[in-house]
Amino acid sequence: MAEQSPVVGVIMGSKSDWDTMRHAAEVLEEFGVPHECQIVSAHRTPDRMQAYAASAAERKLEVIIAGAGGAAHLPGMVAAQTTVPVLGVPVQSKALNGLDSLLSIVQMPGGIPVGTLAIGAAGARNAALLAIAILANQRPELRQRLEAFRLAQSNRVKEDTLP
């Protein structure tokens, strides 16, 4: 991509979320999408969250991927403070296996959407692919890469054989 500065922000509530959220970062890396990764918590660092959300549009972020576990308020609270699209990744929690994270993120009040992905690493990967699909609307070279990715994936499945 032509841009050098981040166009996708990957944020997470805690360092402990990195093992899940790194999967989003890896996909963005694979597609050559400039991105940044930061720890931002609605609960523990509300000032940082407010500053992050408020500056996202002027910093030219085009998508924010926000991962959090348990009482996962981060994606919704960020979405409340910016019109940059927010994709939420429910991190698998120990106590409730991520169902708490999923419901905290998905059940937004009307007017403040968060695009909610699946629980865990698969959700993080898909969040990155969805971010790439959004960016691809204005970037033909990225669309080509996404189409090549889909074709390779499809071919792999067609070549699969059962034991």
Ligand SMILES: Nc1c(C(=O)O)ncn1[C@@H]1O[C@H](COP(=O)(O)O)[C@@H](O)[C@H]1O
């Ligand atoms: N859900 C949130 C928020 C938030 O929503 O702002 N901040 C931290 N957390 C979550 O707390 C879990 C446990 O965090 P620790 O492992 O640091 O105790 C993490 O999954 C994090 O996303």
